[in-house]
Amino acid sequence: MILYYIRHGDPIYDPDSLTELGHKQAEALAKRFALYGLDEIYCSTSNRAIQTAEPTCRKLGKEMTLVDWANESHAWERFTVAVPGGKREWLCVNNESVIKLNSKEVADLGDKWYQHEYFKEYDFSSAVAAVNKDVDNFFEKLGYRHDRENKRYEIIRHNDKRVALFAHAGFGMSFLSSLLDVPYSHFSTHFDLGHSSVTAINFDERFGKYAVAKICQLSNDSHLYKEGILTGYNNGIDI
Numbered sequence: 664m665i666l667y668y669i670r671h672g673d674p675i676y677d678p679d680s681l682t683e684l685g686h687k688q689a690e691a692l693a694k695r696f697a698l699y700g701l702d703e704i705y706c707s708t709s710n711r712a713i714q715t716a717e718p719t720c721r722k723l724g725k726e727m728t729l730v731d732w733a734n735e736s737h738a739w740e741r742f743t744v745a746v747p748g749g750k751r752e753w754l755c756v757n758n759e760s761v762i763k764l765n766s767k768e769v770a771d772l773g774d775k776w777y778q779h780e781y782f783k784e785y786d787f788s789s790a791v792a793a794v795n796k797d798v799d800n801f802f803e804k805l806g807y808r809h810d811r812e813n814k815r816y817e818i819i820r821h822n823d824k825r826v827a828l829f830a831h832a833g834f835g836m837s838f839l840s841s842l843l844d845v846p847y848s849h850f851s852t853h854f855d856l857g858h859s860s861v862t863a864i865n866f867d868e869r870f871g872k873y874a875v876a877k878i879c880q881l882s883n884d885s886h887l888y889k890e891g892i893l894t895g896y897n898n899g900i901d902i
Contacts, residue, residue, distance in 0.1 A: 741790035755851035
């Protein structure tokens, strides 16, 4: 199986939708996926994710399956910290938190990074457990039972499909770290996802009754270059 994780296009967060650029990015995605096709399409329940997936669904003649557990609002509740002014900020974006997440003492805790004293005021243990449960339920339905102790997947049934999940960046940090068995503290501070980017993960089944999930492409935006949409990374850095 190949899983494609797609971040939504250039967003308007309030009201939840896409900009004109975001719609162009979504159309470019549809042309990309038309090359090899998709067998199943899943999507967060947010409008910006749905609007990103719609052109692909139309072009491929596929229905999308909405999955609320992929809505970024849940990740926002789980993986944010309080900042001055009564506001909140992503744990993996907040300057002080990022420094602490990358410290040796936190790195030494591995999967239990949230047990460090610095994070004790938040219930990140429950946050990680909730994401792991959603991820494991999703992949078990696709034919893979997650063996977290050995960082692999038991093959319940062979799956040679191409499956897409349209969702978000903030949610994607927790989803991908859980899927790949890489601590959130490491993954979320060293990787990023651009607007409409595609992350392709191959579930390699050549290990007998087990499969190993491997990233083949991370935050790929070749579809934008193909269509001449050169915007700079997340409307910022020119790459």
